[in-house]
Ligand code: CDP
């Protein structure tokens with residue numbers, strides 16, 4: 001395999017790291033587009049959904065009740081989770097292990113919105129993704145990056161596609177899931193619900209390829225960055 005070389009920065013270097021926030025519902029293309037944008041800009045990619053999934057997986061493995069905020073809060077105080085950056089990607093490791101496959105199972109997907117709705121979890125998950133700034137400029141994707149984690153950033157995107165198209169995308173990956181139910185749970189919760197931030201750039205990418213939609217995002221970042229200098 002060719003050695004990984006980070007892409008040269010496509011934007012002139014800034015004195016402070018910048019954060020690109022990408023939010024939206026399931027299968028709207030957040031991970032795919034965020035990865036492409038991060039690679040093209042030479043930024044670090046951060047998948048905050050994977051962090052919530054890692055917590056849900058750990059709770060299931062430890063037989064912790066994922067509906068009990070007290071039990072999950074106690075896990076957050078005691079688990080050995082560490083933020084690391086590998087190949088320009090930030091991730092949470094638990095006791096030195098990253099459960100890459102385990103966090104994508106149907107069991108974990110069903111458990112994650114329960115833990116994600118707990119204020120104790122959201123407070124923890126606001127702090128930890130912000131610590132990624134120590135790795136440099138970031139492309140961070142999730143549900144509340146523009147509204148809660150980095151509300152101060154000037155670079156906020158909201159991706160979407162029709163429910164039919166999003167369901168087809170997941171089926172093509174071999175995943176049968178009721179996406180509408182998870183989106184509904186994420187949108188209805190009181191703590192940091194799934195919703196577009198003020199001033200967000202909305203991109204409906206139904207019918208676009210990931211290359212096309214990520215190019216649109218980069219064009220918008222370059223335009224805004226130029227205007228801000
Ligand atoms: O990739 P997919 O859209 O299926 O989900 P994900 O990004 O891996 O996120 C899994 C779940 O974590 C979501 O359904 C939310 O319940 C939660 N999540 C959140 O609440 N806030 C975030 N910033 C990221 C994920």
Ligand code: CDP
Pocket residue numbers: 024025026027028029030031032033169170173205206208209210211213
């Ligand atoms: O992270 P999220 O759950 O929002 O979506 P994803 O896992 O990145 O994307 C789901 C599928 O949408 C992937 O198979 C992508 O190839 C596809 N897709 C995309 O990301 N962007 C488009 N403009 C069109 C399709």
